[in-house]
Structure formats: C-alpha cells, structure tokens
Amino acid sequence: MIEFKNVWYSYNPHAANKTEANKEAKDTQKTQADWGNAPDSSWALEDVSFSVQDGEFLGIAGHTGSGKSTLVQHMNGLLVPTRGQVLVDGVDIANKQAAADARKQVGLVFQYPEHQLFAASVYEDVAFGPRNMGMPEEEMDSIVREALELVDLDFEALRDVSPFELSGGQQRRVALAGVLAMRPATLILDEPAAGLDPAARRELLALVQRFHTELNTTIVLISHNMDDLAHLCDRILVLNKGRVHAFGEPARVFIDPVAMKNIGLDVPSAQRVANLLKAQDLLLPVPSSGLFTPGNLVETLVKAYKEGF
C-alpha cells in the first residue's frame, strides 16, 4: 500500500516558503488558465492525501502540468516531499535506504521508456534492473525469459539482438520488461500508450490489464484518455494545479462534466453521448454502475427505442 499524507512538494522549496505568506493575495490577482500549473507557481503539489490499495487499478488524470508526473515520482522515493510523508507498506520513504528498498517494491515506467534503453543486447538491458537489485545471477536467464514472455516477446529470438534494431513498439515492450523483471508488487505507468498506433495501443493496455489480473500487480496508470481510464480503473485520482480535484470510482469522478471541462478534462465518450442526449431531453435510465460504457449505452438505447421514447 502506498499512502500519501498531506504531501506538499516544491521544486524550489526555499522560494516556496518565502513567498507563501503573500501567495494568497498574488493568486487572486493573476489571470491564468484554470488548469495546469503556472511555471512560477511555488508548489507543484499541494496538500495531497490519498492511498493506493494493494491489488487495485488506480488511474491518474489531469491536464498537462497538473502534477501527475511529480506525484508518481514520490511513489518510489525519486522525489521527497517538501512537507508531509509518503509511506510504502507503512514505511516512510524519505531517507535513501528506505527509498532504495521501495524501488524493489514499486516499479516506475516513465513516458517513452524506450528512450532509456542503453545496453548492447535486449538480454543485458532487461537484466540491468534485477542485477542492481541483487537478484542471483544463476536465475537471471529465467528472470529475463519470464519478463520478455510477459510482454509477448520471444526470448530466444531477441536475447542477443541490439534493442536499437527493434521497432518502436518492440522497444517499448523491452523497456517495460526491464521494469517487470524486477518483479515489482506495484507497477506505475506514465502514459504507456503515448505515441502508439491504435492497434499497438490496445495491445499494450491489454498487457497492462493482464499484469493486473494474472500477476495481481497493483497498477497506477497515468493517462489522458478518459475512455481508457473509465474502462480499466477501479478508482481514479484527478489532479488540478497540484491539488486533488476528485478521487473515487469512475462513476463518481465523471459525474460532473462541467467541473471536468473547467479543469481541461473530458468525460468518457459514451457518457458524453448520454449527457448530450440528456441535454436534448432524452433521459436514459442510468446503469447500475452509474457510468455509461459503449456497451451498456447501446443496450439502453436499443431498449429505449424498442419500448418507444
């Protein structure tokens, strides 16, 4: 379990503390967009409290600059809160040793992870993490094989190939395998499908879902795609200007389309269609989950059509 307790973070803590006194006054005067973070804003995260439960699939949404990437870098101790605490399995990870231990538990996959490949062969690159973690060398073959099979890559065919000779989609899978090889209990993915074509995107998200169901890995997924989030996640955390805007089940988070629009986000497309119909006085019975999905929207519409509107 990863717990955030009143976490504040500033990239420039000295200035943040100094300007905090007159911050309120300044904020109200400034005219700026309602979303994102002003570049001179003192705090990248403000008073963030929530927890990631074991075995859950958590989504994180927010406009560019809302603090998503800053937030996830707190989860394995890359960044340390300026104020407040981050607990991984009950241990504060503020000190270096605790952070190093947390990195064995929490795997973090950055945006465009294929840009971080470096080794001469796929095998060496995937083995980099496990070796750093001190996993026994005699098991390395099976560790690498297992990680590559998890991402649907052929161990025998690719082990001695240079990662730079692979296609973009394959490179991303190798990078993902490099993190999975450390066997993290929690996997954090920052926009894992960014820049992929629709087919590769679907495949990748299916992979992520498989880690969740088959390996029982806790997943934290950052995404700009509300459809993906609504479809995949147990709960969603919405950030705005470094603060928690909403946190809960998809149905609860997407209940207010106006509030979402105000912070530069949208609601899932099926729900948006239902909302548009509602605006045209076509009231559909709300599904039991509280949120329309493409499937139940079609069903409801067909049923409503047959029974007469």
Next chain:
Amino acid sequence: MAQSALFGRYWPGKSLVHKLDPRMKLTGVVIAMVAIFLAKSYAALGVAALFVAAFFLVARIPFGQAFKSIAPLLFIVLLTAFLNLFFVQSGEVYAQAGPFVISQGGIDSAIFLSIRLTLLLLCASLLTLTTTSIDLTDAFESMLGPFARFGFPAHEFAMVMGIALRFLPQFMDELGTIRAAQLSRGAHVSANPFHGGMQGLSSLMVPLFTSAFRHAETLSNGMDARCYHGGVGRTRLEPLAFSTRDLVAVVVLLSMVACVIATNILATL
C-alpha cells in the same frame, strides 16, 4: 525545472542594457574585462566594481539574481583563492604546517584574485542575463562576417553555436528524466566504477547520445522542410543596428577604463 542552475540564463527585461546592440554588448564585456584586469590595487578594483554594480542597476537585475547566476562557477573562485593562499609566499608568515605556509602575500593575492574573478564572472553573466541566445549568435555571426571573405564559415559557425545553446537546457532536462528512470531500476549512478558505476554511467550516457542523434535528425528535417540553405541571401526581420544608446555605452565603458587607470596612477604617486 533544474534550469535555474544554468549560468546566466536570460533575464527578460526592457532596460537600456537589454536594448543595446548585442555586438556592442559583446565588445563591451571585453572592454570591461580589460578594465578589471588593468586594476592593480584594491582602490582600482573598487572603482571597477562600482561600474559593474551600476551596469546591473541600469539593467534592473536584482543583486541576488546576479550572484545566483554565477553561483555554480564560484568554486573556481574558491579554488583559485585556495591555491593562491598556499602557493604565493611573501611577506610576514602567519602559520606554517609542513610544506604549507600562509603568508601575508598569499592572503593578499587570494583576496585580490577572488574579487577580480568574481567581477569578471559578473560581467560575463550580465551579457547572457540581458541578451537572448539568438541575439548573441546573430552578433557573433555579424562580427565574424569579415572573416567569411577568407573562407571562414561565419554563418554556419554561429548557427552551430545557436543550436548548441538552444539544446543545453533540453539535454539537462532529458538527463534528469533518464537518471530518474535508471534510478527507478536500482541503478547506481555514481561515478564509482567499483559499485556498478561504469554500467550506471553508460545507462545515462547511451540514452543521452541516442537522444542527441534523434534530435539532430528531427532538427535537420525541420530545417530542410523550411528550405534552410545556409546564410547566403538571407535577410533579417530586425537587422542589427547601432544607435545613440550604443555610443553612450562606449563612452561609459571607456571612462571605466580611464577611471581604473587613473586610480592605478594615483595609488602609485
């Protein structure tokens, strides 16, 4: 994010100094540096310091910012002071431990050189604080222009310099991300080769270089797409032009040199 640490990052403003012709500023910095080197006494250095302080006042750059911009290079000043303290030996001896001697001459030259170096750094940072990198490269190109007659690729040289300046912060950012990613995989990214350091180091440098090549390819495609064909026949939206402001600047800078020399002479009388 980590860009604030860069030496003399552009400090936007509309002051007189910002508006000077960049060629003037480039030459001006050289003149100011000559003045600082000419100073032979504390009094003369003080005069030079007054001028430098005045430049910063006119440029409306807060003193805190001025020192922050040279902070990363202050270690050079400290190192120089340290070396002078121990290796210049003259005058009264204050302390001695084996081969290390601290004497009056050592203390004098340590203090004198630190002030001089700090002033030089401040001058250089004033240039980059008040001049955008585009202006700076334009100035370079224009000043190297005469050499183009002898086959020196002035435009290309300036372009390469401009691109290098443009990508410095970008690579800093990317290096930060790569470092964070490899740290997440438990990398020991220290320079200690006995602690997985070599692989740790290559796990940073290889991705950085591939990214540099990727950027280079994208950039050259982008330049091709905009029909870039070198400097021949290219015109400017805002051509560089000298004005009265620049004349005033020349006068001020020359008077700085004159004042420093005068103080030097007065001190020897």
